[in-house]
Amino acid sequence: MIDRRIARDGIAIGVASGAYGVSFGAISVTSGLSLWQTCVLSLLVFTGASQFALVGVLGAGGSGLSGAATGLLLGSRNTLYGLRLAPLLDFSGVRRLTAAHLVLDESTAMAINRDTRETARAGFLWTGGAVFVLWNLATLLGAVAGDRIGDPRTYGLDAAVGGAFLALLWPRLRDPRNRVVAALGAALALCLVPLTPAGVPVLAAGVVALGMGLLTRDAVDPTELPSESDLP
């Protein structure tokens, strides 16, 4: 039953991201990429923020090198997610090579608030898998349809993204230290929005986690998942 709920929530996130995949496909072809380039981008890069940044730079007349560099900068937050996911999911070999492609904001958020390794894996794989399938189908649809589909904001889909991530973060905000980290991270990111290129503000919030991790001693977080040794 729990697994079914995890699957349902994962697919719901996939549907929401799919709506953005459509707009990505449309924006990509209007930025000058071909249908094939657009679809390969979604299949290979498979990180929404990096893809939007890459086609944004290319569309604005930037070089391929600066486009790829911006995309990579945005993609580096997935490395930080991987640090948390590695002991939690405990994948090795081919399974790790496959799972790595699914490391995203969405799949991380759906994995970190679970009680057991089994449910963390289920949350990660259902969400990552659903987003992969729907994001790529939606990219193709958007690239074929171009800008005839309309603005996703009309349906409030831009607000759905914020709501979805808040819902995923919510259980962890019961802990006071997490609340402080979340508030400082959000505040720092907002201060940097007008000053830095897209992607930097979110990445910079990692400094807050770094500082708080170094400065605080109390290790026990009631909302934290059991550590490696506690897991079955």
Added chain:
Amino acid sequence: MIWAAVLVCGIGCYLLKLAGLSVPPKVLEHPVVERIADLMPVALLAALIAVQVFSSPGDDGPHLVVDARLAGLGAAVVALLLRAPFIVVVFVAAATAALLRLL
């Protein structure tokens, strides 16, 4: 040129994801590293929410705006306080923003 950018970005982004997942467990068992790794998603997701809700791309670069997205987030908070399931929270956020824009 575009193909090169697509391939470099694709392969690079994959390796960035794999690098995080491949950090040896020994390193992550250190209490300080464990604490930082645990707080990292909290800080990044909170920042992501803030940027998603307040940031708007402009001609002179991104800037902060208050619009229907904030109402959507507020509605999501209310839904969460009422212990609504995930899908309901997402729907309420989207519907609130969409209705506000319709007015």
